[in-house]
Amino acid sequence: MIQKLTSLLNKFGKANVFDCNNWRGIPQKGFQKEVDQKLLEEKVTFYEEKNFQGRSYECMSDCGDFSSYLSRCHSCRVESGCWMMYDHPNYMGNQYFFRKGEYADYMSMFGMSNCIRSCRMIPMYRGSYRMRIYERENFMGQMYEMMDDCDNVMDRYRMSHCQSCHVMDGHWLMYEQPHYRGRMSYFRPGEYRSFSNMGGMRFMSMRRIMDSMY
Secondary structure (H helix, E strand, O other): OHHHHHHHHHHHHOOEEEEEOOOEEEEEEEEEEEEEEEHHHHHEEEEEHHHHEEEEEEEEEOOOOOOOOOOOOOEEEEEEEEEEOOOOOEEEEEEEEEEEEOOOHHHHOOOOOOOOOEEEEEEOOOOEEEEEEEEEEEEEEEEEEEEEEOHHHHHHHHOOEOEEEEEEEEEEEEEEEEOOOEEEEEEEEEOOOOOOOOOOOOOOOOEEEOHOOO
């Protein structure tokens, strides 16, 4: 019996032996399967015309100016990840949040007057969320620390608006109107001493960008 088992192992090799503590096959003789990294990459494809027509440009990271790739952009297909889109180069102008999906005519969908000119990838984050908001610029005035979404700053904290913030953990979207409406801005970890350079926006609601959105 032992001789028969030995001959079978010699015939078929040892690559099909399984580790009971790790359901994957033990990697031997080139049978190791590698994880397809492309499944983990964030990707969006932009098109010149509506309905995914015309020339296209595939983007897998931040892009500060599309002009060298496309003269215009009227539709896009977000294949993976979450992105902030801007209607001016260099991440300026109005901001729009895009998640996985097809946007055959995004300008009509979002009521945009200008097409996308730059984009920023939002990295997936798993962990705690923490942000401090301040009533006045340079972290002055009333301060409140947030760890979850807030649909109305006035109702929760009795603040008419906030003018600076410190994002310590996580990625956030802030809106100029309560209940996550109106113009928005993306905030990643960092100190934001003044919102005066954001078109005079006064943020009234905040939402975390959760990994469930990806």
